[in-house]
Amino acid sequence: MLPSQGGIVAAGERIGVLGAGDTSETDGERKHLHFAILKDGAVDLRGYVQNQSELSLWYDPFTFF
DSSP states (O other), X not given: OOOOTTOOOOTTOXXXXXXXXXXXXXXXXXXXXXXXXXXXXXXXXTSSXXXXXXXXXXXOGGGGO
């Protein structure tokens, strides 16, 4: 079972499952993961930002390690 959106996770807990690679779901690319921690409960599935100001809405995951 995966955590729910907004749920709290602990180190080592599964947070996702990679699907099959080289399919239409991945535009023919290999299996890969877009991981982001967004501020204020924002949801942004793009996996990238358009400009520097949008980057301020994201946490740097490395600050947690």
